[in-house]
Amino acid sequence: MKTDSVLEKVLSSGKLAVTSECGPPRGAAVDKVKKKAEMLKGVVDAVNVTDNQTAMVRMSSFAAGVFLRQMDLHPILQMVTRDRNRLAMQADIIGAYAHGINTMLCLSGDHPHFGDHPTAANVHDIDSIQFIQMVRQMRDEGTFQGGAEIDQPPKMFIGAAANPFADPFELRVARLAKKVAAGVDFIQTQCIYNLDKFEQWMEGVCARGLHEKCPILAGITPMKSAGMARYMKNKVPGMDVPQELVDRMAGVPKEKQAEEGIKICVESMQRLKEVKGVAGFHIMAIEWEQKVSEIVEKAGLLPRPTV
């Protein structure tokens, strides 16, 4: 074991891991985080806490993560390279670790163009791969990125994201390989709707043996409505939603669409369980945390193992 991370333990036990996410509030309303977190208790192994998601200001993932930790949940600290330079990032990593947060996800982050501060400077001192390298170096070599020694280095279980559907498709396995080479411990993927394409990607991943070096959690997002399906298909960059899925959602009456979305989600998970290299699921039920337990249950993944 590299770390004390519960996620690492579940994964190394060979069981399918389940993570979900929790978006911090846009303000100091800490109750909202707690309420969301409560719904995930006992349902998932760890909870991603997003960092200024979609370039909108929210409570910092570090602070929200501390609340979760206090509730005995296992937060995965998301951190983007967009907003801080390497000094700030390392400082927060140490701080978070000191608060008992031992799992994190290294991201480059959505461009400010999409958020509510489009005029903000775009830091990107380092990119996500260099970020992984940096965290790994802090843990394994006990030094800061600048080379100085760390007094009690943070032992972070390091995650990263992968989008199997973005272009150029042929680079997607190679890019994952770069992340693996940089020292990533686990991967959470973009939401998967196009299962055929995902399987194609996974074949490539397995062909290079990457799944053995780094467990991959398949990203799942239940769709609430046909409108959401259409939006994801047409408006979200890097998202691949097949037309059949949109049609299927649109084919049921409005009031039944949410139910259909859950159904699709569960069917996908059943199929993905059989895909070689899938080590678990990352369920991103955006503002729909109450459905996570239902999904996990229907997918036959309850109860969660104790490690």
Place this chain on the structure above:
Amino acid sequence: MKPFEPVIVAFCCHYCAYTAADMAGSQRRCYPPNVRIVRVPCSGKVDTIHILKAFEKGADGIYVAGCLDGDCHFKNGNIRASRRVASVKGLLDEIGIGGERLEMVKISAGMGDRFADIAEQMTEKIRKLGPNPIHAARTAA
């Protein structure tokens, strides 16, 4: 008080619009005397500064008249002129003269009637817009 009589400058390309203006004359087709024609070899020759200077000198309206699309004697001068006119309209808005005082029109050599129609429409339009505000301010000063 006498009604406002605008002064309008028409930059006309030699091969089409200027010929059309002559044609209107030879057909004795009457159009408002407000329009004063400046001959250029091609509408693409009409420079931004020519347009601005004409307004500076007190023109109330200006139009650049070139050949019909595809018929420019110099291949694409009329298309360049259209794009330039569109951009100068923006600048005129910024200055406060109003881009609507400037237009690009396209006429073939034989369209004497169209030349006259445009002269009428343009005069009517500028008459409604009133005097060039620069000129008005200058005379008031």
Place this chain on the structure above:
Amino acid sequence: MITAERKPLEEIIAYVRPFDRILLVGCNECVTVCAAGGRKEVGILSSALQMAFLKQGKNLQVKEHTLERQCDPEYVEELSSMIDGADAVLSMACGCGVQEVARRYRDKPVFPAVNTTFMGASERQGVWAERCQGCGDCLLGITGGICPIARCSKQLLNGPCGGSTHGKCEISPDVDCAWQLIWDRLKALGLENRYEEIIPAKDWRTGRGGGPRKIIREDLAE
């Protein structure tokens, strides 16, 4: 070359408003080439300003002059004969030129009339695109001749990110994904293998990270 765009007339008018006599200075280098501040634009701005002020009942005097290069002191010296006739200088050069004029004529207010935009190349007539951020440590040798710092929205040195779609950047379908371009070029050069080498975190000291920069050529410097 350095590219620039004329500032909105309103902003320029606000700078100039307190003055009666303006020296409007163009530059015959980059800003001429990118059609922002050459002799032609000087003429246009001069006419536009005079009209805008006339409309407000003010007779603004504008003296137009275009220098060969506004970022060299010898050329800027040319203005010395006309500077006294002006209450303020309006420069259509890039920021370098504006500052050079300000340095030389220290008691004369100098205002920029253009926004200096980026170092770029002309893609075709009338279209200029950013190509370089002057980072001081050129990476082009390992990125297939395409700069990820200037051309990737996130400056990823190990891209592309998950937002790359059909060769375009997630921020706009009008922006090429630099990493798609890099990848295509590496492939064309038969250097696909190079992609998986991780480019380490950048030393930004050679760029702005190290404070204002200066080049001193010992052999040339006096």
Place this chain on the structure above:
Amino acid sequence: METIERFQTRNKVLVVGGGVGGIRTALDLAEAGRDVVLIDAANAIGGLMTHLDRTFPTNNCDLCTISPNMSEENRSRHIDLMTLTRIIGLEGAAGDFTATLSTAPRYIDLTRCTACGECRRRFPECVDFSPGLDHRAPTCMRYPQATPQAFSIDLARCKDKQALAACCPAGAIVLDDAESRRQMRFGAVVMATGAGIFDPSALDNFNYGKDPDVVTSLEYERILSASGPTGGRLVRGSDGKVPEKIAWIQCVGSRGLQKGAAPYCSSVCCMFALKEAIVTKERFADQIDTTVFFMDMRTFGKDYEQYYQRSRDEYGLRFVRSRPHSVMRRPGEDRLTVTFAPYDQSVVKEEGFDMVVLATGFAVSEEMRKTAEALGIELNEHGFAKTPGFNPVATSRQGVYVCGMFESPKDIPETMIQASAAACRAAALVAPVPAKGVEAPEGEMAEDELEPFPPERDVTGEDPKVGVFICECGENIGGVVNVQALAKDAGSLPGVETAEVLGYSCSREGMKKIQERIRELQLNRVVIGGCSPRTHELQFQDTIRRAGLNKYLVEIANLRDQDTWVHLDRPAEAAANARALIQAAVSAVKTARPLTEHLLPMNQDVLVVGGGVAGMTAALRLADQGYQVFLAERRSMLGGIANLVRKTLEGDDVQAFVRDLIDRTLAHENLQVITSAFIVDHSGMPGMFKTGMQVGPQMFYRQINHGVTIMATGALPNRPSAYLLGEHDAVMTQLEADALIEEDSDRVAAWENVVMIQCVGSRIPENPNCSRICCQAAVKNALRIKELNSEARVIVLYRDMRTYGFQEDYYRKAREKGVIFARYETDALPQTEAAGDRVLVTFTDPILGRTLSVEADALMLSTGFVSDDESTEDLAAIFKLPRTSDGYFLEDHIKLRPVDLPAPGFFVAGTAHAPKSIKESLSQAEAAAGRALTLLARESINLGAAVARVDDSKCAACLICVRVCPYGVPFINADGYSEIDPAKCHGCGTCASECPAKAIDLMCFEDDQILAKLNGLLERMVA
């Protein structure tokens, strides 16, 4: 028309007919320095083309686009136009003809007529005025004699002749005008009388003339035209409604399809019907259905096949292959009913249409017959001028040439080619008229024509001393504004030395007066307040030049066309406007600078590239006229493809012709043949080209200096691998069959079954165009096989039989002789397989609807041409010439300049331009020679003065001029500045207006001049 009497010499050419062909011939001859008398029976020139709305395949108003860059001075100096004039007799022989010309009375003295139009206003029923008919005439025919003064009177229709005469303020109406006859001497005659149009009212089945919704294609053209009777609104005659469904019926009056129809194909109707339908679609898109009823779609011209494809695929024209029986309107019905039998069905169908357009063909006109009779030239069986097989524009009478429709039905480009060819042939018989200032042979010219220009006075440094001359122009200006007051006003403008009123400035006295005042008062600038500079600038430039001033120091205020004519009823406004115009002109002329026209000596040698029949013919025609010609041929021998051809469709012996042509070429003292020559480099401009080539087996480098270049590099016989070609001995191309029939007639006579397949390797995606010559080749070979063995079964499998013009006769003859023509569709191509010595050909007969198989002794593939892609690609790169997508050289203007290449000084002839027959190649070769003469006649190259000029000290080398120039002229030179070659600059000024450093000015339209003009126009307002 006094000039006519002045030149009583045989040293000129008579051109009969002022349509586009005649005008082209006259212009070419004039530019080549020959005097021309152009006569036309109508009261103005223009012919048929001026009736067309837009022309195929560019769908542009082409006359606007081209207005050629030729020296207008040449036109007015060398062309005399006589309208209302016919030729009624021709005596003498080539080089010394005497023609009798008869001119009908116009009843208007053109020297006095000011074109005020008063007579027409008062007596519209009897006064004809034609320019209104053609709104485009002015741009292409802008020489003074042809411009609006084309009024004429039909006295028979006038009720009160005295009142008519009295109404003319200029006293120009001459009631006792009578037909006049005169005899004039000419060296050569060119017939360009055009043809008539078949009148479908004789056909009772189409109801033309009875039902207003049945129109001819020409009438439809007028309906579409902005200047037409409906003002460009497409409405039908019966009820003024916009039609929703229009049908075109092809071959009306052609191909012997109706009673009284001509037996030949009119060649053009397919294309113009397509054009009309496309233009209709362009304007109305889905609102109007367009259907074309046709038998064979004959789109055989350059790129025409692609036009046809586009018409169907992009515009959605519907094509129905059938022969309509009738067009009628059932009582009470809104629509016309077209009855037709689709060609592959034996049923009769009916369909309703709102409008029916009859694509009427061309017919021999009365004018043609009369003229032929007067000239004593032979006509063929169809009444067209007979021309020998290898002498395309020669009639049976030496010294009399023919072009255009009078020779055979044809479209505009081919008319243009023949017109230039006729000009070339006619020019050989008359010597060029020496340029001004050069001593002429005694008695050849009137004295004042020879007066040389005085030296130019240097006015630099002088303060402007402007002379303003205001023209009364009779009542035209003087009748509307007070010219005296105007002059007084002008006299007060700063810089104006004198301001005077003249009756007519453009009259001889007027010009004399201007010149006197320039000398007396030492004027250094002149303003004329008169009519349009478009028509009179050259004249006034000449006037002041003769008084010692640089010709660019005159400015014209257009008081008449753009002021007094417009504001007839508002004298006060007219006067105000006139003052502004004069003031603007004065203000502008003060900034005018003397400009030099760039003159360079002209190298009068010629390089012809390609030694096939076209190259040799062009070379010989020019060598015969005394020019030194270099003929460069890539191969080791001359002759090109024609070496492979034995007989033409008409039966002429090609080999004998080619041998003779080669002999004459090699023997000519002015002609140097360079074989095995590969062109490797090229530089220079018209009049001073340098072309380098590597010659002979040793590849020696040699450079030729020349003034013009003719490209005649030919095409290649196509030889696609299809239908067992190259695999089976019985399969051959038509070209190979042609030789075989000649050389092994016994073998051919023994054949029982022969199959021919058309369009092999043509009209397919890889080679989309039609090869033009294959249909005639097939008919030719089929007839020869039938001649050797009338029992032989000859089957021609075709897509469309394109035997245009008189070739239709042979097609008909082949059918009469029992040759079987069966169509195939591209989705059911004939199948072939070897069957011993024979080839089994299987095909579907669409009429029988059955699949048939024939064991053919010979299978002949009509493979046509492909471009010589490799060589045209190299040459295009070296000479900077554009090519079509299929590798042929692209001419400057597909319609009106089919021989000129876009690079000045380059001309094209033969199959390097497009597939064509030998006769057509020869015609274009002579045309190329004719067009070359227009340049070679010059002693020097005048580059004009209205060119862009770069100020190095301001240039930032930004490349903007390089990028925006529509002609690619500017370049950044070795010094790092933009350079604009005045020889190549067209003078549009685009670069000047885009230059961000304001480093470029267009001479004659400099920025300061334009600004000065604006100042003048607007000055009073600022004051």
